[in-house]
Amino acid sequence: MKGECHNHMSLIDTDIHERVSYQELLPYLEQPWKRYITDCHWIQEKHMPYTQPAVAGVDRADARVPDGRPAGSDLGFMQEQLLDSHGHEYGILTGALDPSPSSMHGWYEMATALASAYNDWQLDHWLEKDSRLYGSVHIAAQEPAAAAREIERVGSHPKMVQVLLPIDDILWGDPYYHPIFEAAEKHQLMIGMHHNEPPVHFGKWPKYFIEWHTLIPTAHMNQVTNMVFSGVFDKFPGLKLMMIEGGFTYAPFLMKKMDQQYKDLRHEVPWVKRMPSDIIRDHLCFTTQPLEELKKWELMQMIDQMGSDELISFSTDYPHWDYDSPERALPPRLDEDLKTKIFSENARQFYPKLR
Amino acid sequence: MQKVIAQTEDIPPGEMMEAEFDGRPIVICRAADGEFHAFTNLCPHQGAPLSKGKLCGAPEPTDYVGEYNYKNEGNILRCPWHGREFDIKNHGRMLANDKQKLREYKLFIEDGNITLYK
Numbered sequence: 001m002k003g004e005c006h007n008h009m010s011l012i013d014t015d016i017h018e019r020v021s022y023q024e025l026l027p028y029l030e031q032p033w034k035r036y037i038t039d040c041h042w043i044q045e046k047h048m049p050y051t052q053p054a055v056a057g058v059d060r061a062d063a064r065v066p067d068g069r070p071a072g073s074d075l076g077f078m079q080e081q082l083l084d085s086h087g088h089e090y091g092i093l094t095g096a097l098d099p100s101p102s103s104m105h106g107w108y109e110m111a112t113a114l115a116s117a118y119n120d121w122q123l124d125h126w127l128e129k130d131s132r133l134y135g136s137v138h139i140a141a142q143e144p145a146a147a148a149r150e151i152e153r154v155g156s157h158p159k160m161v162q163v164l165l166p167i168d169d170i171l172w173g174d175p176y177y178h179p180i181f182e183a184a185e186k187h188q189l190m191i192g193m194h195h196n197e198p199p200v201h202f203g204k205w206p207k208y209f210i211e212w213h214t215l216i217p218t219a220h221m222n223q224v225t226n227m228v229f230s231g232v233f234d235k236f237p238g239l240k241l242m243m244i245e246g247g248f249t250y251a252p253f254l255m256k257k258m259d260q261q262y263k264d265l266r267h268e269v270p271w272v273k274r275m276p277s278d279i280i281r282d283h284l285c286f287t288t289q290p291l292e293e294l295k296k297w298e299l300m301q302m303i304d305q306m307g308s309d310e311l312i313s314f315s316t317d318y319p320h321w322d323y324d325s326p327e328r329a330l331p332p333r334l335d336e337d338l339k340t341k342i343f344s345e346n347a348r349q350f351y352p353k354l355r
Numbered sequence: 356m357q358k359v360i361a362q363t364e365d366i367p368p369g370e371m372m373e374a375e376f377d378g379r380p381i382v383i384c385r386a387a388d389g390e391f392h393a394f395t396n397l398c399p400h401q402g403a404p405l406s407k408g409k410l411c412g413a414p415e416p417t418d419y420v421g422e423y424n425y426k427n428e429g430n431i432l433r434c435p436w437h438g439r440e441f442d443i444k445n446h447g448r449m450l451a452n453d454k455q456k457l458r459e460y461k462l463f464i465e466d467g468n469i470t471l472y473k
Contacts, residue, residue: 175420231420263400264437266451270414270423275452 009339011326012090012347012354014287015194015244015315016082016133018126019072019096020118028117033110044098045105047197050209054321063319071319072096075129082318083132086326089344090354093126093135094194094244095164102141103166103196111140112150119154127159134353136164136192141172141180148183155187161351162242167195167219169203173230185238188352193223194244213322220246221254224284228258231271233283240350241284248286248312249294252305255280281308285350287315288342289324296331309338313347357472363391363464369429373406376471381460382406383469384443387429391469392443393460394432403436405457413440413450432457 022037029037036042055061056071063071063081072078083091097103099118101111115138127135137160139147154160163184165172172180172193184191198219199205206212220243227233227241258276266272272279294302303309314330317323330342348354360374366385373396374381380396382405396405412428431450432441440450447457462471 235418235420263439263449263451267413267438267440270417271420273416 010089010344011086011314012092012344013082013086013088013316013318013326014092014242014313014347015094015289015317016078016091017072017096017318017320018078018093018122019070020099020121021070021073022099024125025099025114025117025121028120029113033113033117036110042110044100045103047199047205048209048212049205050212052321053209056321058320060319060321060323075126078318079130082316083130086316088132090347091133092161092192092347092351093122093133094192095122095136095138097166097194097196100166100196101138102147102164102170103168104140104142108140108142108146112143112146114138115140115147115150116153119150119160123154123157123159127157134159134161134351136160136162137189138164139180141165141170141177144177144179148179151180151183151187151189155183155189158353160187160189161353162190162192165191165193167193167198167223167246169199171222171226171230173223173226173228173232175230178232178235181232181236181239185236188238190240190242190351192242192244193220195219195246198222217246217250221250224254224280225258228276228279229269229272231269233279234271234273239283242287242313242350243284244287244315245289245317246286247290247292248288248306249292249302251280251284251286251311252302255306277307281306281311284311285346286312288312289315289317289329290322291324291329294331296333299331299334303338309341310346310349312342313350314343357470359468359470360393360462361469363467363469366391366469369410371406371408371410371432373404374471376460377473380404381471382432383462384410384432386410386443387427391462391464392447393462393469393471394441394443394447394457395460398434398436398439399455399457400434400437400439403434405432405434405441408435409433410443 052058059071065074065077099114101115104111118138122135139150141147200215255277366372372383382396384392412425413431414423415426430444441447449455
């Protein structure tokens with residue numbers, strides 16, 4: 001049944017975080033990797049000096065599973081609290097970023113094993129259990145050849161719509177990583193980029209969480225700028241990039257700035273053959289959350305400056321604390337045609353496997 | 356109207372000379388092949404005097420990241436301020452965006468004189 005959110009629009013939610021426990025990954029891991037978790041207590045490396053200082057840390061306080069398990073860890077509760085209650089047509093799973101194999105600063109063999117285990121767990125426990133859910137291929141991108149093999153292994157699954165790359169301290173446009181894009185393009189997978197713990201203060205950490213959280217879009221801007229000026233979309237014309245959880249209000253500025261810079265400095269990047277704003281319009285999409293309480297006229301100005309109403313796609317970021325409500329986050333009284341695009345059609349056009 | 360602007364021997368290939376025609380600032384460019392081209396001397400971006408820039412070459416578009424094929428030496432007019440590139444052999448079109456170009460002036464060469472006309 002085609003879902004409808006309360007405002008009677010079909011809803012494709014482009015950022016939902018499912019959560020795995022290390023215990024749940026064990027059946028999907030071979031030795032020796034398994035014992036590094038069971039015997040040696042491996043956990044994902046952490047970098048931020050702060051916690052997420054909301055009521056329940058990174059999660060909505062009401063999203064904890066009633067039996068006490070962490071938010072996002074139970075399909076039934078997610079169905080009840082999110083998918084059924086808002087009438088989702090589709091939801092795209094983007095991982096809990098723990099473990100985040102592509103963010104590891106070493107031990108890439110372990111990262112590769114974790115990515116494979118995560119993909120199998122995601123397929124078994126989520127994608128094959130709810131027809132509305134689609135997923136992201138996790139990889140260890142530090143080893144592009146191994147990453148491409150993992151994309152070959154699971155990328156043709158009909159419920160896998162994108163390859164997930166974290167936004168941390170690696171810029172992914174470098175030709176070293178292009179085997180990943182080649183494999184993604186082959187399987188009609190888009191690229192989804194979602195921040196993990198990007199250092200946003202000259203490679204380090206600002207003093208307070210509120211500064212870091214405010215400046216996350218700057219890390220997204222680094223990646224967009226790098227991907228365009230590295231010629232990724234000239235080289236892979238079928239590839240598209242979804243920028244997840246950085247919002248979109250930086251896009252009008254960045255498009256204008258990149259165009260102006262390209263006119264001045266084209267000669268440094270002769271592999272880029274079109275105006276950057278045209279490349280962005282043809283190859284990128286931005287998830288809406290976290291919305292900045294825009295008034296209708298402010299949103300319409302942003303869309304006007306982007307030169308397209310097909311570049312933004314609604315996302316909730318469930319179950320995280322800075323969640324956006326499908327019914328309340330966007331300004332009221334938007335035109336029906338625009339709402340249809342933002343809530344579902346732009347995502348449907350972006351992801352070939354949703355058509 | 357027409358006006359003799361300069362003598363051909365005044366401008367070697369790959370060089371420019373500023374002048375005035377019809378009350379407007381003009382730059383006469385002599386391309387690598389020895390031919391002459393005349394354009395407005397004001398960059399369409401912010402009005403920089405183009406004659407203070409360079410006639411040089413530029414990396415041509417490539418399909419390979421990291422590859423620089425420097426071509427057209429002497430045919431690319433590079434603005435002295437922001438470095439925008441205009442192809443004097445292609446009606447002054449901007450390399451980054453060929454929808455933009457310099458205003459071009461008609462000229463002819465006779466008896467060693469460079470004459471602009473409209």
